[in-house]
Amino acid sequence: MSEISAGKWRDALPVKKLKNGKKKMVTVDKKMILVGLQDEQYFATEALCRHMRWPLAWGAKVKDDCIRCPLHQTTHRIDNGELVEWSPFPLFPPYGKLVGKMSKQKNLKIYETRIHESNIQVFF
Ligand code: FES
Incomplete structure (x- = not known):
């Protein structure tokens, strides 16, 4: 499906490292991202708040x-x-x-996620 576009799926972290209701900041391909699992749904966003770059892994609520x-x-x-x-x-x-x-209003970058061979993958 997405494999025909220019991007690629990348391993972010093993499935067993992320419990439901948790999120983690990881570096994938030199990009800092946040990967989370909420209500059994995986999601991935850029790691830092768009406002003043606070790391969302530190206390953000989903x-x-x-x-x-x-x-x-x-x-x-x-x-x-x-x-x-x-x-x-x-x-x-x-x-x-x-x-x-102090900063311009912006949307947050979101990455597609999938599970592949016990890893959570993100699409860049
Ligand atoms: S740094 Fe996130 S709301 Fe201000």
Whole structure:
């Protein structure tokens, strides 16, 4: 299917290294990515928050198909990376909005995942 396009499947980590509800930051092909398993669904995103590059493996919450950075709670969809909320936190004092202005709003990069020979693979 995707093998006909220019990219390639790469091993990210062994299936047994990722428990349901967990996520891990890994380097694959010199790219830092986040691989997670939530509700028995694998997902992979770029590793750092688009707002101020906080590593999402450190405390980000995955809920309702979204990943939320713990720092200022920027939220993106994990299926297509679409921005849901940009730096809303804290509301008062209104630092969230202020630091939100320090960088341009962006979507999160999402990678396709699959299981192949007991490895979680991502597609670059
Ligand atoms: S660094 Fe992630 S929301 Fe600000």
